[in-house]
Amino acid sequence: MKDNIKKIKVALAGNPNVGKTCVFNALTGSNQHVGNWPGVTVEKKEGFFNDGRTEVELVDLPGIYSFSPNSLDEKISRDFLLQDDVEGVVLVVDASNLERNLYLLTQALELRKKTILVLNMMDVVRKENMKINIKELSDILGVPVIEAVASNGEGINHLRDAIIQFSEYDKPDFKINYGERIDCAIDELALYLNENKVMSNYDPRWLSIKLLEDDIEIFREFEKNGSSKEISEIVDEKRKIIERYAADDIDTFFIEKKYGYVSGLVKEVVSKKVDLKIRMDITEKIDKVLTNRVLGIPLFVLLMYFTFQFVFKLGDPLVGYVESFVSFVSDISRIILVKLGAPHLVVSAVSDGVVEGVGGVLVFLPIIALLYIAIGILEDSGYMARAAFVMDKIMHTLGLHGKSFIPMVVGFGCTVPAVMATRTLESKKDRILTILILPFMSCGARLPIYALFTAAFFRENGGNIVFGMYLIGIFVAVVMARILKSFLFKSEVSPLIMELPPYRIPLLKNLAWKVYYRCSMFVKKAGTLILVGVLIIWFLGTFPQNAGVEDTYLARLGKVVAPIFKPAGFGSWQASVALTTGIVAKEIVVGTFGTIYGLEDDEADSSSVASKLREDDIFNSVSAFGFMVFSLLYVPCFAAVGAIKKEIGKGWAFFTVAYTFAIAWLSSVLIFQIGSLIVG
Structure with a gap:
């Protein structure tokens, strides 16, 4: 009977502080270090669950903000997702901060990986008097969307069932509109790469965008495969076309287009959002004291002393x-x-x-x-x-x-x-x-x-x-x-850019x-x-x-x-x-x-x-x-x-x-x- 069990490998990804490891624990029963600050999961962790017919190997990837390999964690995550034996990715986001979290989703979808979107911390959404149109969000993205509160187990059974059915899903047909002329340049390059079977293990449109962005890791692999001078010339030609129409450098252009898409999507599916500029919440009030330039360090030392x-x-x-x-x-x-x-x-x-x-x-x-x-x-x-x-x-x-x-x-x-x-x-x-x-x-x-x-x-x-x-x-x-x-x-030394999560009462x-x-x-x-x-x-x-x-x-x-x-x-x-x-x-x-x-x-x-x-x-x-x-x-x-x-x-x-x-x-x-x- 065991020989008949189907086995699939699924990645669990998300920004830091979205409750990703908490979701992992709830799904697999594996007890790991669950923290509320960036960089807590530094290696991929594996867990397993099954329904008697399908066994899922769930791999908890490092908390990252992007699949562009600017750090070792991001490289680990992207390299893993690009493997042929990975069925898809479960992307966990903080539902109360969709605009900040969905950028990573756009990158996963452009990879054309089967994706399940998990809206975690829905209790915070309800508390903040927000409403998310789950059906509309799912229809627009073309992927299943699951509501969850991982800390108390809400939505975990539904998510487990959705993951078990991963192999039945189609790859997402996701495209961001980068503008007529730029999309035309991307499609022409993608067609050329596809016809010439250049790095055919990758989606040609995604590969085209990465080459145009001058992605270092992709170019290294591109050169290892002995790609022709003709292809390099075509990439340079398409880059010149994009530079003509993009106000900024190409990398910034693609990033801004993705964030623009996310911003429009959030406006479409989220309603009754509390205006935080008018209402200073408890997190901001506490931060005025704890992160104060003068008081911050003495308070930290005092807290450690006590x-x-x-x-x-x-x-x-x-x-x-x-x-x-x-x-x-x-x-x-x-x-x-x-x-x-x-x-x-x-x-x-x-x-x-x-x-x-x-x-x-x-x-x-x-x-x-x-x-x-x-x-x-x-x-x-x-x-x-x-x-x-x-x-x-x-x-x-x-x-x-x-x-x-x-x-x-x-x-x-x-x-x-x-x-x-x-x-x-x-x-x-x-x-x-x-x-x-x-x-x-x-x-x-x-x-x-x-x-x-x-x-x-x-x-x-x-x-x-x-x-x-x-x-x-x-x-x-x-x-x-x-x-x-x-x-x-x-x-x-490069500057520190990190997310400050909202204060929460420890569970x-x-x-x-x-x-x-x-x-x-x-x-x-x-x-x-x-x-x-x-x-x-x-x-x-x-x-x-x-x-x-x-x-x-x-x-x-x-x-x-x-x-x-x-x-x-x-x-x-x-x-x-x-x-x-x-x-x-x-x-x-x-x-x-x-x-x-x-x-x-x-x-x-x-x-x-x-x-x-x-x-x-x-x-x-x-x-x-x-x-x-x-x-x-x-x-x-x-x-x-x-x-x-x-x-x-x-x-x-x-x-x-x-x-x-x-x-x-x-x-x-x-x-x-x-x-x-x-x-x-």
Whole structure:
């Protein structure tokens, strides 16, 4: 029966902030990162659904404004749509902003791809007292039009049924009237291309327009196919005809004609539109404060400060409860295994290795969850887009593109998606520069290290210290950006043009899925990579058998590395081993301390890792702060280095490893040496 199931591949496309990923989740049940600011989906994501007869592979393309390949995201999207095996495209638009969103639709239709238009956020349309004539819109465009409110599932079943029937639809017979003489020039060129089978896998009219627009990617492919000089001469001849009748350059002419078509279409099908020039809505009122030139940046810093205060004030007691539970599990596992007659090595591996090591990381899950809740609210409410807008001027002063702020904010969660989010930057130099400073943004994996050391040495000021870590990371990032820009990436920075979505109350369902997804990734890492890491550390810390902890393989390794860190004040073998293993994944730093202190504690009492760290004589408050700064700035984890290599090459990946370690070492040495002089 499975062999009889028909399979189709369909693209899901749309501008940023139209609820496209929300539609994807509703259709496929796949839980992804749903944000309310541009550039959130940086890779194509795949999901599947079927009705028993047809299986649909739905591919979520990056949020883009155009199919002209000006950025990597736009190139990815257009290249995918041009594939022969793609049945068609589901184009999601914000129904309350049709005029701004339908430009992308005109490009999809000119590609002559089967298309379904999804008018998402119809609840906003009704709230704004607007009416859209769905039937007339569908008749004019020649494509199915589906009303939806993806956030609550409205219209999703209808959309799913429409996608299942995709293969039954005809290709759209869509043409924009560019003017009699210009249309004649396009048609003549299209006829010539068709008769001579030039790049016959593309629609000849669309190909003609792209050649006349001087589309770089199409011309590259055109030249690869060894197209004749005669065709180039015909294209030049037609361009001269268009230039004679177009007031602007050809590219601008075609863009303006498309927007003119969209404007006329919206006037035809939309009625009772509220005049926003007369009525200032709540979004504009809030923006007058939050994006104010004077108040915008201080408010952003203040909001981040209170975010960290909220996370640590509320999270600290929750960490205590989880810590007690982990200690209980450690004690009870030891007792049970001893009673079962398990060998000492097995007891030690489970209690000291697995439970103390992995548990030492998991105790900070409440703080991570609270941070993700706070960031999720800021994303889904629409504030993060404003933060990028507010920071644009500062970013330009520092030699960064305004859009660089978006990957930097993503980097607070994880460096890997932050690296991939740089694909929204058009300039390769801007992309490389942004990627090089992303490791300084304090990712979620470093949070357990901060939580451990603040609990041990700065308990009264935990929120302030961690907030300071984030500020130090940002400061180092922007300073290095300025230095790198001056020496390696000298060029003008292009202006930031981005959409500011309307403010929305975050949906509990979306927020819950987002926090669950991020926390589950953290727990999954604890159960796989970190588990393997702590077991290796346990093995190295246990053997040779009957040797003291100071004579184990782990201690020997630490003592080899320790002299490097001695000028920074944490030249003990324990700290050196923790930092070395942290190159694999930053959470392992905490797991390493948990395993080491589990091995050292023969009585296996239930005191926390933080207490043991404080009681040990390997840190004071100055060196502890220096250790936190080093952990913030040094070599990113293996996964991040891999992402950097994939995006900008092996050479830049090695450079990132070397220069981040140098910056981290220099910073922590300065902190310890100067701090020791001040503290005495």
